[in-house]
Amino acid sequence: MNKKFITYSMALIITFMMVFSIPFEAANAASPATLKVGSSNSDVPDLQYRLKTMGYFNTDVTSYFGTTTLESLKRFQKDYGLVEDGVAGERTWETLKKVSANQKELDLLARIIYAEARGESYKGQVAVGAVVMNRLSASGFPDSIRGVIEQPRAFTAVDDGQYQLTPDKTAYQAAQDAVRGYDPTNGALYYFNPDTATSDWIWTRKQTMKIGRHIFAV
Known part of the structure; x- marks a missing residue:
């Protein structure tokens, strides 16, 4: 196998990786899924924790969207002038992220508070x-x-x-x-x-x- 062929092959591999990494990264940065009663995925505990930090969700965080999550979400939507449909769609997520924190974000907020004002x-x-x-x-x-x-x-x-x-x-x-x-x-x-x-x-x-x-x- 000559050096030209090896170089050409490596260039193709790098190009392939760059092209196919773009949608992968975009997927990782995608907005949270639309959630409603019956949903069960990794975005549900994020939703529940955010509602919990604001005092709307008062039980243990899980990965299942049930009636407790529904009622908590509807109260949040009512207080923030959103459609009270109990569905965590794009508009609800957008508002929620501006006024709440998930667990990692609460950690960061506590860190900056401690560092700046202890x-x-x-x-x-x-x-x-x-x-x-x-x-x-x-x-x-x-x-x-x-x-x-x-x-x-x-x-x-x-x-x-x-x-x-x-x-x-x-x-x-x-x-x-x-x-x-x-x-x-x-x-x-x-x-x-x-x-x-x-x-x-x-x-x-x-x-x-x-x-x-x-x-x-x-």
Whole structure:
């Protein structure tokens, strides 16, 4: 077998892998499935956990969409102005992802709260989580909790490594409250410590309040 043939064969293999990896990656990034009573797949526990973090689903998370999930989902849909059909379709998922967290996202939220505000009061810790949730719902920011938190230069604790610290129970509770809508900042999108801030830009934002060492702004 000559070298030209080997090179040509390798090029074909690489091309094949690149072409067929695109739909595979696209499938992995696909939106969650439409769910209704009787559904049973990996998206069901995600749905239930999100509803649970918001106080709508009050039993153990499973992989089956039953009547408890149905009633929980309908209450959520009613509260958020959605069609109360008990079906988790595109519009419901879109809204749910902007105001809730699954288990992995709650972990990330607790981590950033602990990293940025572990020396603050409980209110101050919830406030940091609320800023993340406010950005998630606002235009101009990434559309996932991970995206908001890990957006380049968005949070000092991500850049300096404190984000890797293990959050405590209080940070998780603060994350839970922030997800459920407790917002001591009244809609703030930014916060900073005036004693350590090095950005001139942050001082141009409209300041709304101060909680502990952090000034909150929009």
